[in-house]
Amino acid sequence: MKKSYVILVTFLMAGYWIALTAQTLPRAGELIITEIMANPEAVSDSNGEWVEIFNSSDHAVLINGLIIKDEGSNKHTITSSADLIIQPGGYWVLVKNKDTTANGGVQGNYQYSNFTLANTADQVILCLSDETIIDAVAYETGWPLNAGASMELHPDFVQATANDLPGNWFPARIAYGAGDKGSPGQPNPAVMGGSQVITTATVDIFPNPNSGHFILDVKFPRATSGEIRFANTIGQNFSYVSFKNMLQLHEVIEAGFISPGIWFVQVVAAGQILTTRLVIEK
Numbered sequence: 001m002k003k004s005y006v007i008l009v010t011f012l013m014a015g016y017w018i019a020l021t022a023q024t025l026p027r028a029g030e031l032i033i034t035e036i037m038a039n040p041e042a043v044s045d046s047n048g049e050w051v052e053i054f055n056s057s058d059h060a061v062l063i064n065g066l067i068i069k070d071e072g073s074n075k076h077t078i079t080s081s082a083d084l085i086i087q088p089g090g091y092w093v094l095v096k097n098k099d100t101t102a103n104g105g106v107q108g109n110y111q112y113s114n115f116t117l118a119n120t121a122d123q124v125i126l127c128l129s130d131e132t133i134i135d136a137v138a139y140e141t142g143w144p145l146n147a148g149a150s151m152e153l154h155p156d157f158v159q160a161t162a163n164d165l166p167g168n169w170f171p172a173r174i175a176y177g178a179g180d181k182g183s184p185g186q187p188n189p190a191v192m193g194g195s196q197v198i199t200t201a202t203v204d205i206f207p208n209p210n211s212g213h214f215i216l217d218v219k220f221p222r223a224t225s226g227e228i229r230f231a232n233t234i235g236q237n238f239s240y241v242s243f244k245n246m247l248q249l250h251e252v253i254e255a256g257f258i259s260p261g262i263w264f265v266q267v268v269a270a271g272q273i274l275t276t277r278l279v280i281e282k
């Protein structure tokens with residue numbers, strides 16, 4: 001009798017523990033705002049706006065009671081009779097309208113009300129009922145706000161403070177549903193900022209032509225990861241150096257290892273290649 005009582009209590013406590021751990025509200029920085037569709041074009045704003053959030057923690061979080069609001073009068077408390085749980089590494093799309101035939105084809109996880117996204121400047125604030133901010137993004141002029149394209153946070157910067165910076169966001173380039181661009185509910189593609197990152201990088205080689213001793217300077221508009229490669233017209237190529245989250249590279253190169261001739265210095269980053277011609281004289 002006593003033994004079965006102990007087993008029963010153990011079962012009850014285990015059930016209570018599981019219920020508790022499954023119903024953990026997010027802490028600051030555990031949910032990250034990763035994508036914002038403020039200005040849909042294929043459908044109206046009142047149907048097609050949405051916000052993507054990501055659970056960056058290693059545990060499931062419960063979002064019932066979480067508030068989505070701006071610094072003005074927009075405010076919505078996430079409410080459901082069911083437990084709304086975002087799994088670790090999971091994305092949720094909070095939508096203005098959950099009807100995929102009206103919202104441009106977005107699979108929304110939750111439909112909010114009393115919250116709109118202005119097309120030029122606004123805030124997305126996720127907080128608990130006690131005002132603890134989980135994550136917030138305030139966008140304005142200078143952010144990549146394009147009609148018909150969401151703003152996607154670069155996957156290298158999925159972090160609650162990194163997403164405060166406009167340089168870490170890019171206009172989406174891949175269409176979904178009715179034709180607007182974005183990746184609702186999916187990881188943001190790493191190549192999305194490629195053309196911006198790479199075409200606005202500057203590459204200087206001096207002197208050029210040279211006799212094998214030269215300086216290579218590369219400046220990126222924002223922290224960039226990638227590699228420097230050398231290639232020539234007869235198909236020889238090799239990786240010279242790889243780099244991570246760099247704004248600037250300054251390489252003093254003694255190119256005794258490169259045969260004289262025409263070479264191409266390739267800056268490979270964000271899925272694209274920026275090529276600069278290099279001439280090594282005999």
Ligand SMILES: [Ca+2]
Pocket residue numbers: 038039040045049116117118119
């Ligand atoms: Ca809007």
Ligand SMILES: [Ca+2]
Pocket residue numbers: 135136137159160161162163164
């Ligand atoms: Ca933030």
Ligand SMILES: [Ca+2]
Pocket residue numbers: 034035052152182183184185186187188
């Ligand atoms: Ca996405």
